[in-house]
Amino acid sequence: MAAPSDSLSVLDPALVPQLSVSNQTYRVVVTPHRGGSTVRLHLTNRTRPLPMEIGRVTVAVASENGAVQADSLRTVTFHGSTSATIAPWSDIVSDPVDLTTTAFGRVSVSVYVPGLAALPTEHFNGNATSYLTLPFAGDHTGATTSDAFPLRTTAVPLVAGLDVDAVGVSSVVAFGDSITDGYVSATILGTPQEPSVVDRDVRYPDFLQRRIDAAGAPFSVLNAGISGNRVTRDGFIPQFGPAANARLQADVIDKAGVTDVIVLEGINDLGIPIGASADEIIAGFTTLIDRLHRAGIAVHLGTILPASNAIADGMLTLPYSPPVRQRVNAWIREQRLSDTVVDFDAALRDPANPDILAARYAGPDNLHPNAAGYARMAEAVALDRLVGCR
Structure with missing residues (x-):
């Protein structure tokens, strides 16, 4: 869980500038406390006055420095669709996804925002490293390496939680x-x-x-x-x-x-x-x-x-x-x-x-x-x- 705090941060807790503009991909690393074989994601736009367009989302077991395990990469859907729009001041929950996770095993959630990405809802102090592409870099939710993700943050943008079916x-x-x-x-x-x-x-x-x-x-x-x-x-x-x-x-x-x-x-x-x-x-x-x-x-x-x-x-x-x-x-x-x-x-x-x-x-x-x-x-x-x- 990463409780949504705000949409106005320009620096993360490490004082690293945040660069959210448009047409970019976020690779958010989360650590569930429980393992299982089925998960669902909570995405958030709870503190933003504008809709947030979601072009594609994937989830995978995380590797080092923003890479993921290729055989674990899964496409996430929302009511059967690979895209979604989160209304202002709102959250959405994904359909269940078949993915085997372990307790304290890191999971990467990759979210592509094709439109305006400025002021994404975040959890300000994540105490964990997540990754971003440069603005206008496009959809890299299917990437298994970290090459497309040069930016880092210890805030948690867009992802409010991960449920494990138990x-x-x-x-x-x-x-x-x-x-x-x-x-x-x-x-x-x-x-x-x-x-x-x-x-x-x-x-x-x-x-x-x-x-x-x-x-x-x-x-x-x-x-x-x-x-x-x-x-x-x-x-x-x-x-x-x-x-x-x-x-x-x-x-x-x-x-x-x-x-x-x-x-x-x-x-x-x-x-x-x-x-x-x-x-x-x-x-x-x-x-x-x-x-x-x-x-x-x-x-x-x-x-x-x-x-x-x-x-x-x-x-x-x-x-x-x-x-x-x-x-x-x-x-x-x-x-x-x-x-x-x-x-x-x-x-x-x-x-x-x-x-x-x-x-x-x-x-x-x-x-x-x-x-x-x-x-x-x-x-x-x-x-x-x-x-x-x-």
């Missing part, structure tokens, strides 16, 4: 911001992204999936994180996506087989910019929980991680944010609205200074965990409390 399997959605998204900064400033984590699948939902697999539970984890996301209002910039409640239906409730959701939001309400009160954040959580319960989904509410020594969401918000975060976390621990509480804060904070991340778990910006921190977050989730694991 019987007796349920889904847990990890719903949150950049910490769910798996972002790690290369610097104390919070940007650009740390290149060593790209293509490594070291987000906390990835580690959680590995724990579930080791336990033999028939359960798939969907990552619905959007970097910069907030509970109380839309993102401070378009790349940070719509507010949590605004995207809850599409990014959680409508997902196939969902039984559980882990919610980890709130730090950006405190700091981008300063403004949200504890009462506002608590009211937002209360609404989220009520809507999810009415949809029959179990809610596991996470405490907000500390960040007082970070620049963003930390030092720039002192002395406001630590006491507000502590008040919200106290409410999360004491409330009985959610089915369970996942105490991410207790798992990662420094015992000597509970307002900062422990050094062994902190990334360079002291806001986002490193890979060890994301692994620790996954360990904090009680598998036996997830409905889909019972």
